[in-house]
Amino acid sequence: MSRPPTSRDLARMAGVSQATVSRVLTNSPKVTAETRERVLQVLKDANYTPNALARAMKTGRTDTIGVFMTRVTSPFHAELLDEIGRVLSSMGLHMILWNIEHDQEETIAEVLQQRFVDGFLLTSATYDSKLHTMALASGTPTVLLHRGIDGLDCDQVVGDNWQGAYDAGRYLVDHGHTDIGLVTLTHTGNTSRDRDLGFRAALADAGVKIKPGNVVSVDVPHSAGHAAAIKLLSRKKPPTAIYAVTDLLAFGVLDGARARGARVPDDVWVVGFDNTEMAAWEAFDLTTVDQPVHGIVETGIQLLRDRINDPDRPTEVVTLPCPLAIRGSTANRH
Amino acid sequence: MSRPPTSRDLARMAGVSQATVSRVLTNSPKVTAETRERVLQVLKDANYTPNALARAMKTGRTDTIGVFMTRVTSPFHAELLDEIGRVLSSMGLHMILWNIEHDQEETIAEVLQQRFVDGFLLTSATYDSKLHTMALASGTPTVLLHRGIDGLDCDQVVGDNWQGAYDAGRYLVDHGHTDIGLVTLTHTGNTSRDRDLGFRAALADAGVKIKPGNVVSVDVPHSAGHAAAIKLLSRKKPPTAIYAVTDLLAFGVLDGARARGARVPDDVWVVGFDNTEMAAWEAFDLTTVDQPVHGIVETGIQLLRDRINDPDRPTEVVTLPCPLAIRGSTANRH
Known part of the structure; x- marks a missing residue:
């Protein structure tokens, strides 16, 4: 077939219900070994893409980066988010986005413990938030983007x-x-x-x-x-x-x-x-x-990948120059 | 201890390496049953939050919604995204964000097959894209938000x-x-x-x-x-x-x-x-x-949750009114 097989197609081919296919995909114990084997054979024959969860369990990697952000409606943050999405996509990585304005601190603490992602990007670190310390304590590789914390032993990429x-x-x-x-x-x-x-x-x-x-x-x-x-x-x-x-x-x-x-x-x-x-x-x-949004994002994501691959490497703080752009709000033109 | 235990703490408590803790957390077969048991007991004693991946494998739910969007730098889309994040957070759900401008169609096809998420929200359905048909064919519950497709057998919430x-x-x-x-x-x-x-x-x-x-x-x-x-x-x-x-x-x-x-x-x-x-x-x-951004998002996410809980319910198309807001760009005020 030209389109990818649906769980309905797979169920029909294996001679079982869709619910059974779903149980096999989620490793439910409610399926007999025989049925499981038959379904898995059908999946294999159909070149079915392996379940991302199952793969993540096996490799310990989710290919997903968690991004903590505030105020996506602010023009700068929207541009930052857009650039983060662009760069992650170009590397084949997915993005889970949390808006720390909306989420309670308890929710965030839970998220940090769940190791749903390979790493965190924090774009809005503040001195009165515990987010960065919680992120680092979780043991998940973490990079601060755009906003840094002085003296924190954590990779950081900021504008000057x-x-x-x-x-x-x-x-x-x-x-x-x-x-x-x-x-x-x-x-x-x-x-x-x-x-x-x-x-x-x-x-x-x-x-x-x-x-x-x-x-x-x-x-x-x-x-x-x-x-x-x-x-x-x-x-x-x-x-x-x-x-x-x-x-x-x-x-x-x-x-x-x-x-x-x-x-x-x-x-x-x-x-x-x-x-x-x-x-x-x-x-x-x-x-x-x-x-320099592009430079901040690209450098930060590279640092995060380096940290994921080598958790023990020394931390880096990168500061990029911020030049003045002169326009009409200051240049008297009469 | 006041802060959540790190994998280093857990390793120390269990008397194993951090790598071993990680192997247990990711269900690696390279760990002996005895070691696995000891590590799991330490995790339990430390009230360690269960690994989200392990939980997802067990329940078949990720509590995560995939959002497909374009142009987050456009003011309207930024507001839509912000509202989606706000409503999902209020329901304890996470958001994976894909920008369909940045991702290749093959990447998206792979994503759709991976069932990493419980459902999809599509905010930029177009007639020349296969995204909505691919999403529906994947068998994952899908709702079109903001932009609909006439006659498509899919839940849709749009402005009039x-x-x-x-x-x-x-x-x-x-x-x-x-x-x-x-x-x-x-x-x-x-x-x-x-x-x-x-x-x-x-x-x-x-x-x-x-x-x-x-x-x-x-x-x-x-x-x-x-x-x-x-x-x-x-x-x-x-x-x-x-x-x-x-x-x-x-x-x-x-x-x-x-x-x-x-x-x-x-x-x-x-x-x-x-x-x-x-x-x-x-x-x-x-x-x-x-x-009516708030109404579109809230209704759409509710429809998606209904669809996740009952995949066989009839599809709904909801259309919300769009009233005119009159300001100075039309009202001669001299």
Whole structure:
């Protein structure tokens, strides 16, 4: 037959019910040895692909990687997820995706103990989460992607958030800005921390002080960037440039400026961090620090495969450069 | 101990190597009965969570659902994926994600035969793909979500794309538009087909003809919507309203209008389809047809669970209404 045989076809050929075929495939004890043998012979004759579970039991490998992620609706995370899927597929690996926003910590602990996968990729490690320690304690090979944990004895591949942020700050200072707004996240992870500290360091090195009222600490969504922009642009003397630690926040800042009637870049420059595809759209035309998504993902998955094949190899921490991408939200073009 | 035991801990407690623990966990025949028993006793004493693979072999259930999807970087698909993850997690189910853009058809055929999962959710069924027929032939319970296939004997949950598009067309006509642009996709799936035909039907019912030069057939990305807008707005007599069959295309249309210096809604109205979160951002403020993502996902996953529990139940096709969400891209506010 041209199409692959269904369990119905196989049942007919073996002269048994579909339920019996299913019992054989799942190694149920409720099947006699004779029936089992007859069904297995039919499967063999039909070139039936071996049950992945049975193969996994035999080899101890599932060819499946578990990915822990947050906020797939955020443009950067969607791009990261897309790239992870692309690279895993190109290597013949499957992806189990867990969204750690949705899953309870107990569920995750159970998952980590189940060794359903050959390895874990964690894209959202934070200092206040036990996920990475649980993952490492489970004994399953684990790599941190995109967001690292300082000093953790674990393979990690991250962008150089500090340097990228420093360059963004330096760029604003070099173009004469001295009254600068900072839209920053509560620091639970390395990414937001370094994007904040690197930026402040550039200003400090240039002798530019950030006014306390020019710093707004916010939550992750677009609406938070929007509110921050309204707040900053409502000051008696609004800043002439605003840097937000993610593109999503910067899109919110641009929309807040729009709502407030402030022109970008004539009245205020706006800089983000991520260089998502959307940053290049006319609606935003955003100057932003580029995250090397492809390099982060490809390097991280390679490290994970190396770790799976050699659990005792020394851990590696790889940091990739994050260059500034300059667009219309900062370049006065009149 | 407070943390879960690692395979190293277990090995120490059983007085064997880590490799031996691993062999026991994967049912390797290379372990003596005595050693196996000792290791299993240690596992039991340590309340070690049973190996998911072993459990799956025993029950024939993996508690895992396979999701086939395209373009997770498109805002609508990201929201759909996020919702699928949320609902599966709330039911204690895991998600294996395959991106059918990245995987070869042979890989997918193999995946379908491996019965690694209890069921499949297909979100991007098209007439020129064999995926849904392969999924059904595999004997694994399958539900089509978001995009259906007419007359296919398979559970399906879709939005009423035709009626939503009809209402969008009717809305433009009711507000006096007679020169209307249509940015449409090549029809490989029900969604784009019905969003095109429903819209045309509304105009035909109102006696409004669409000029052939006002119809632009495009590919999916933002840049395609952008190019379509430039084309339509460059006509000697540009249309006074443009309807695009997805929000992503409509964002491109809005950006094309921006590039062209056309004011929305003063010079041209723009209407999309999906009602993604981004549609409400100031940058777009897009009137669009709402897809009931939550209802589609929740109903679809419930149908899949019903199908898993009772493979012989009659198939169901559920169609949910898609109401129009009116925003600033159509409401003249001056």
